[in-house]
Amino acid sequence: MPGRMVMAIASGKGGTGKTLVATNVAVLAAAQGYRVLLADCDVEAPNDHLFLDRTVESASPVEVPVAEVDASACTSCGRCRDACAYGAVRLLGGSAIVFEELCHGCGLCTDVCDEGAMHESLRRVGEVVSGPVRDRPGLSLITGTLGVGQVKSPALIRAVRAAASTFDADLVVLDAPPGVACSAVAAVRGADALLLVTEPTEFGLHDLELSVTLGHDLALTMAVLVNRDGMGGVDVARACEGWSVPVVGRLPFDRRIAEVYAHGGIVADGMPEVARALSSLPDVMRGLAARRRGGR
Amino acid sequence: MKTVAFASGKGGTGKTTMTALFAHLAARELRVAVADADVEASNLPLALHVENIACESFAGGLKYTIRPEACASCSLCVAACRFDAIERDGWGSYRVDRFACEGCGACAFACPHGAVATEPSTAGEACSGDGTVGPVAFGQLGPGQDLSGKLVTEVRRLAADAASRHAADVLLIDGPPGIGCPLIAAVSSVDILVAVTEPTVSGAHDLERLLAIAGRLKVPVRVVLNKSDLSDDGAERIRMLCISHGLPLLAEVPFEPALAALLAGLAESGTDVSFEQTSAGVVVAAAWRALAGELTRANGDDAPIAG
Numbered sequence: 001m002p003g004r005m006v007m008a009i010a011s012g013k014g015g016t017g018k019t020l021v022a023t024n025v026a027v028l029a030a031a032q033g034y035r036v037l038l039a040d041c042d043v044e045a046p047n048d049h050l051f052l053d054r055t056v057e058s059a060s061p062v063e064v065p066v067a068e069v070d071a072s073a074c075t076s077c078g079r080c081r082d083a084c085a086y087g088a089v090r091l092l093g094g095s096a097i098v099f100e101e102l103c104h105g106c107g108l109c110t111d112v113c114d115e116g117a118m119h120e121s122l123r124r125v126g127e128v129v130s131g132p133v134r135d136r137p138g139l140s141l142i143t144g145t146l147g148v149g150q151v152k153s154p155a156l157i158r159a160v161r162a163a164a165s166t167f168d169a170d171l172v173v174l175d176a177p178p179g180v181a182c183s184a185v186a187a188v189r190g191a192d193a194l195l196l197v198t199e200p201t202e203f204g205l206h207d208l209e210l211s212v213t214l215g216h217d218l219a220l221t222m223a224v225l226v227n228r229d230g231m232g233g234v235d236v237a238r239a240c241e242g243w244s245v246p247v248v249g250r251l252p253f254d255r256r257i258a259e260v261y262a263h264g265g266i267v268a269d270g271m272p273e274v275a276r277a278l279s280s281l282p283d284v285m286r287g288l289a290a291r292r293r294g295g296r
Numbered sequence: 297m298k299t300v301a302f303a304s305g306k307g308g309t310g311k312t313t314m315t316a317l318f319a320h321l322a323a324r325e326l327r328v329a330v331a332d333a334d335v336e337a338s339n340l341p342l343a344l345h346v347e348n349i350a351c352e353s354f355a356g357g358l359k360y361t362i363r364p365e366a367c368a369s370c371s372l373c374v375a376a377c378r379f380d381a382i383e384r385d386g387w388g389s390y391r392v393d394r395f396a397c398e399g400c401g402a403c404a405f406a407c408p409h410g411a412v413a414t415e416p417s418t419a420g421e422a423c424s425g426d427g428t429v430g431p432v433a434f435g436q437l438g439p440g441q442d443l444s445g446k447l448v449t450e451v452r453r454l455a456a457d458a459a460s461r462h463a464a465d466v467l468l469i470d471g472p473p474g475i476g477c478p479l480i481a482a483v484s485s486v487d488i489l490v491a492v493t494e495p496t497v498s499g500a501h502d503l504e505r506l507l508a509i510a511g512r513l514k515v516p517v518r519v520v521l522n523k524s525d526l527s528d529d530g531a532e533r534i535r536m537l538c539i540s541h542g543l544p545l546l547a548e549v550p551f552e553p554a555l556a557a558l559l560a561g562l563a564e565s566g567t568d569v570s571f572e573q574t575s576a577g578v579v580v581a582a583a584w585r586a587l588a589g590e591l592t593r594a595n596g597d598d599a600p601i602a603g
Binding site: 012013014015016019044045047050051065083085086101104105106107108111112146148149150151153154177178179180181182183184185189201202203206207210213214217218231232255258259261262263264 | 304305306307308309312336337339342343357358376378379395396398399400401402405406437439440441442444445472473474475476477478479480494495496497498501502505508509512523526527529530551553556
C-alpha cells in the first residue's frame with residue numbers, strides 16, 4: 001500500500017454495521033501484510049475492542065480545560081458572562097459561577113476578566129487506550145471511551161485522532177459515531193476517504209442522504225457500502241447515482257453474519273464471501289481518492 | 297401525563313420501530329403524543345405518517361468570518377483559537393473553518409484590527425405535525441452543527457406543548473443513540489426509560505453504559521430485548537445483565553422482518569392492522585400492556601392510565 005491512507009467509516013443511522021465493517025476491513029488489511037491502525041471514534045458506544053483481543057499498552061486520561069471562578073477576586077462585573085457564547089457563566093450571589101457541562105474550554109472568559117478572577121482547571125472527560133491486537137500481526141487498536149455522565153464527545157474524539165496521527169501505519173481506519181453532528185465531523189474530518197455504511201431500508205436511505213450532504217460539505221471522497229442487502233426494498237444504488245457517490249460493496253442480509261457478530265466474532269474469518277467483499281475496499285477507496293485529487 | 301423514552305446506547309437496535317409500535321398500541325386506548333429526539337437522524341416521522349408539518353428555524357451560535365480587507369495577517373486570532381479553526385487562505389489572509397469553529401469569539405476579542413465579522417446562523421429546525429397516532433414533534437440538525445442537545449430540549453418543549461393541547465395521557469420519546477449530551481437531554485426526568493437492546497456483545501456493552509447514565513439521572517429503566525433469537529448466548533447475557541441490575545425484562549421480541557411490514561401497514565391504514573399477524577407483534581402488544589401497568593403504578597394514585 002503506497003503511502004499512508006486514512007479511511008473513515010460512518011453512517012447517519014446507528015446500527016447499520018459500521019463496527020462490523022471497520023473491524024473486518026482492518027483485520028483483512030493486516031492479514032495482507034499492511035500495518036493497520038483501527039481507531040474507535042464512537043466514544044459514547046465504543047465496541048471495536050469487543051471483537052479484537054487487544055493488549056493494552058497505554059491508557060491515558062483525556063482532560064479538557066474548564067473555567068473556574070475565584071469568588072474572592074470576582075467583582076461580579078458580568079464581562080465573562082457577556083463574553084461566553086455558550087451561556088456557561090452566570091452571576092449569582094455577588095460572583096460569577098460556571099456551569100461546567102456548558103463550558104467549551106475556549107478560554108475567552110479568562111481573557112476578558114480584568115480582575116484575574118477567572119482561571120482554568122482540567123477535567124477528565126474520558127480515556128484513550130491503545131495497543132496491538134493479539135493473533136493479528138500488524139493490527140493495533142486505539143479506543144476512546146467517554147466517561148459516563150460526560151458530554152464532551154468531540155474533545156475526546158479529537159484526542160483519539162491526535163493519538164492516531166502519531167501512529168506509524170499504512171492504513172488508519174476510523175470507526176465514526178452515528179449521526180451528522182459535531183461528533184461525526186470530528187471523527188471524519190480530514191480523512192482521505194469516507195465509506196458510508198447503510199442498509200436498504202427507508203430509514204437507512206433517509207439518513208444516508210444526510211451523511212452524503214455532510215461528506216460533500218467536508219469535501220471528502222465518498223463511497224457507499226450496502227449492508228444487509230436484500231433486507232428492504234429500497235434502491236440505494238439509484239439514489240447514490242443521483243448523488244454521484246459510487247456503491248463499492250454489498251454484504252448480504254444473512255443470519256449467519258448476524259450470529260457471528262452477536263458473539264463478538266470477526267465474520268471474515270469464517271465466511272470467504274464476506275472477506276472477498278471487504279478485502280479490496282482500502283485499495284478501492286485509495287483509488288477513488290487519488291482519482292479525485294488528479295481530477296482537480 | 298406520563299412520559300416514556302426509548303434509548304439503547306448502541307444504534308440500530310430498533311428504538312424507532314419500538315417507539316412507533318408502542319405509539320400505535322397506546323393510541324388504541326389513550327391520547328398519545330410523540331417526540332423524535334434523534335435530531336441527527338430523525339426517522340420516526342417516516343414511520344408515523346406525519347402531515348400538516350410546521351417548522352421553526354433553530355438558531356445556532358454566531359458564525360465567524362475574517363474580512364480579508366481588514367486582516368493584517370498578524371495571526372493573533374490563530375493563537376487565540378483553541379479549536380484549530382483558523383487557517384491561512386493562501387492570500388496572506390486567514391479564514392475560519394466553519395466545521396472546526398465552535399463559535400466562542402476568542403478570535404474577535406484577540407483581533408486588534410476589527411477584522412473578525414459575525415452573523416447569526418441557523419443550526420437546524422424544530423418541527424411538529426399530526427401523525428396517525430397524535431401530534432408528533434421532531435427536529436433536524438444541520439450537518440456538522442454542535443447543538444444537538446439543545447435542539448433535543450427544543451423538540452421536547454414543542455412535544456410538551458402539543459401534548460398539552462392534545463390533552464395527551466402519555467408522551468413517547470424516541471431517543472438518540474449514545475450516552476452523551478443529546479441522550480441526557482432526551483431522557484432526563486422521564487417516568488420510564490425503555491432500553492431497547494439486542495443479544496450482541498455490543499448491545500450488552502452499550503446497555504451497561506446506558507444503565508449507568510440512567511442511574512445517575514435517577515430514571516427507572518425497563519428493558520426490551522429485540523432480535524432476541526439472533527443468539528442464544530447473547531440473549532442469556534442480556535437476561536443475566538437484567539437480573540444483576542434488578543431490571544425487569546419487559547419483552548423478548550424475536551427477529552421477524554414481518555414486524556417492519558406491520559409497522560408499514562399501521563402507517564398506511566392506521567389502527568385497523570392486527571398485531572396478531574406476527575408473533576413478534578403479539579410480544580410487542582403484551583409488552584405495551586405490561587408497560588401501561590407500570591405507568592399506572594408509577595402514577596402513585598388510582599387513576600389508571602390504561603385499560
